[in-house]
Amino acid sequence: MIGRGALGLALLAVALVPFAGRAYYATLMLPFFGYGLALLGLNLLFGYTGLLSFGHALFLALGAYTAAYLTSAFGMVHFEAILVSAAAVAAVVAVPTGLLCVRYVKIYFGMLTLAFGMLFYSFLFKFYALTGGDEGMRVLRPKLLGRGFDFLDKVEFLTGPYYFYALALLVLGTVVMWRIVRSPFGLCLRAIRENPDKAAAVGVSARCYRLAAFVIAGVFGGVGGALLAVPTGLADPLLAYWTHSGNLVFMLLLGGFANFFGPILGAFVFIFLQDQVMSLTQYWRFIFGALLAIVVICFPRGLMGLFDSEGASAAPSDIHRQRGPHGPLRIPSQRGPHGPLRTSPVDTPAKPAHEPLPSRARPAGTRPRPLIEARDVVKLYGDVVALDGVSLAVREGEFVSIIGPNGAGKTTLVNVLSGLGKPSSGRVTFKGVDVAGIGPVRLVRLGLARSFQLVNIFPGLTVAETLAVTVVSRLGRGRRLLASLARDAEVRAQVGDVAALFGFADRLSCLAGTLPQGDKKLLDVAGAFALHPDVILLDEPTSGVSTRDKHAIMEVLVAAAKRIAIKAIIQVEHDMDIVFGYSDRIVALHGGRLLADGTPAEIRADTHVVTTVLGKRPA
Amino acid sequence: MLAVQALTVDIRASRILDDVRLEVGERELVCLVGRNGAGKTTTLRTIMGYLRPVAGSITFRGRSLVGLRTHEIAALGVGFSPEESEIFGDLTVAENIEIATWTRTTARSAAERVERAWALFPELRAYAARGGTQLSGGERKMLSVARALALDPELLLLDEPFEGLSPAILPALSQSIAAITRLGHGVLLAESNIHHVPEHTSRLYVIERGEIIFAGKPQDAQRDATVLRIIGGTVS
């Protein structure tokens, strides 16, 4: 990270440009302010959310044309009004385009944004009467804070009051964006970039957040465009052309999208390099193309990547670095010297007769209503029958294990129960609500969480951030755009809580991607618990963990479930010691059908299950 | 024929294989048994050159395979049938099999090699003109093995050939694999269920958490308590 001193120095240097040297350099700085602002927005979209827009120039053009319209057509010369209008116009356009674009990711997102950009370009180009066609529209000198500065000539105005006005705007934009990326909202964006499916599984809807990021990026682009148009005095269609969008992405990459200040540095270097190279040779595009190729191939993290060895995740939020009196680092670690598993209150394995889940206390004789129920569920993948008429009900206080050989349909069943897959036929209800295929985000809100069979984490987030995403989602903090995540005591306390429970307390600042395999899975499980669900579905929580550690993990899970007051646990498990040691009920699947459903004792006595599932040959 | 020594493989900084050693001799059927995620697929994929080991050696007929590209390894005579079958849905069944005869020439003629593949899985012949996407899971498995065989490899790597197949066709496939060794090919077979291990297996390795924990005759493995505990799923 850049130190505060360096930042202040850079700001001071920029502020002094108009006083030192020739006016030429000051005028050269003017586009930098506009581009810097636009790129801050673009980077929220690319660096933080993982969406590469090839049509972002659309918003710059919108801002520029708004300025042109207001000054030339309506005689509105107050720059503040122009900026607000540019932002509003950009937002109004960004919402519908964003709604369409964020349904897609990667290359399709890039293509769709490019198409919108070119759509606007051909509108500007062809509708001469409205837009001035290829000649564009004049942007008149605006009034700043109500003052016209008519006594200054054009260059004096631009390098004087306008320069500082633009600089102030860039600083303001930077501060706002800084707060956005460090807010709970910003954390959710990064989680979506890292793993949208996992984000959905903890209740963070990729589409909503992507749309919000798209609109914010658009607004920054609009304001940047208006800022750009004043020095040139012109809004022309080429502002919206796709190569202009390409140049924006170029600047972003040049500076380094993985760093908060990368885009600003990129804009600065691009503009000055362009100026220098253009004065040397008319073939500046070739030089720039070669430069871009070198950056892409050799320095994908841009110039900032050269300084910043830690920039793999865009500006990691400081939640785990906070060393205040209440920081998570102060949470006493219960973890012994040999890894996380010693956190369990009971260190000795295999205590089969576990204590019942908390809500089990109920009036004798009444059977509680099923919390989650599947009825005659059939799931087809093409012509493969994964589930063939499975019915299952899980009630409050139960710990149910699903067993069966590979390909029996266990994971498919968990997916259907957790709203990921829509059953081909049959019903799935949770607390009486039909949840077939409603998706994980809504199910999480209803109170159902899950962990995954295969490692499913946010590789570029730290342990603390991973847990914070979950807590933020549960507390509904994701909408807080400008709040500081690091100063949110409640989030911090809960993250510390779960981390301590699962033995991550002293590894809060480890990147999740660097954890050992077993701990990655445990982190996924910890995240599911942090959602404080009523029902939790665990898909092989202990696979990838050595046999001797399994019992310790199970003790942690049971203890955590009690503490969080989870009403029912459903797990898929292969290890029969665990299955028989902890379950109230065992459901055996085979070939997509329900083979047996009963207490451990009943299952043990079922010869059919013993031969097909447990793999024992009949004696 | 194939000797793997002290093979260690990391994937994204996680150790997946640790000091794996195994051997396959001429005409041998060797089984690598382990649970999901134990490292079977990683072992086969490393031999095939998809992954680069951090340490250890892989020698095939005296030649090191480490650092060779996958297609070079295939050209040396190592056939591969992956866990997910990965047949080409865009090509017909016949084209799937023929492909292997275009990329590697051996002493046998292309027609003979294709014929041997058909002979081993006669059921497939009826679907020769069908697209690969129109096959069932079991047929895909067979096609995948047949395709690897048409390469006329000296060593065949089969990743879970029995997985997801109905019990009814298991014996037939098991017979076919035995026939492959009689045709003069060595076979290294990865399997998660110890009861699926074919009877004529010459040697068996058990892998758990990336380490070989047992090497020996299948009958001995069936008697080994640790092995059974880990892969047999026995209730203690």
Next chain:
Amino acid sequence: MLGGVFHAAVLFLAAAGLQLVFGVQKILNLACGSFYALGAYFGVSLVTWALGAGAPPSLFLGILILSGVLLAAIGPPVERLLRTIYDRDESFQLLLTFALVLMFEDVIRFFWGTAPHQLGSVYLIYGQLKVGALTIPVYNLVVIAAGATIAAAVGWLLTRTRFGRLVRAAAENPRMAEALGIDLPRLYSRVFTLGVALGTVGGALVIPATAAMNEMGIELIVEAFAVVVIGGLGSMRGAFAGALIVGVLKAVAIAIYPELEMLGIYVIVIAVLVLRPAGLFARAAA
């Protein structure tokens, strides 16, 4: 209308190159427009030189096609450059091809300057056809026929030949193709070169009718891009149908309401992306 079909024939060639490379290597090559522009300039130069050297003017069509094929020699080195980032995120791949666009633009400026280059009226050598009140240069019909022939030839290559089957196998599952002994780098190099050749031949064929200009590359890429989106990424048949739709639509729009020329096409592109993101004629690669 016929002008639209003529444009469609050329557009198809460029878009087919884009499709082929995307279908097999999964790279959306923005530089395909640059190949098209290069083909046009190189074609002008070669024909001018050949005619000056005394070649019979009636051969110029052959010379144009030859120039396109010769120019495809830039394919392998460019592919070598792209190879460095096959395993990276597609954003980087897109950006690297954007870098190529910038570089090729100046390569053209360096060799041919900024003035438009024209072949003059040599294309009238094939005569003109009078249909009612219309006069159509026979050359336009020749290009349409050439476009259709190349479309058929590429189709034949991909579906009926050994090379085509290997390409389709590699497009569907490159890892598995390698395990069957397919030399992927070599295959990629060939496929990319074929893609370049389709673009350069397309560019060479168009210049008798219009002048070679600096902007033609970056303008074509957005049109070719519209074609592949409408037709479906990676689909050859889609490229054919998409090129026809875009070409004819453009011609109709210019005749009726010029303001809508490209606007209409983008509206269709967006509609297709939103309603059928896989394209109207989506099918697995090739």
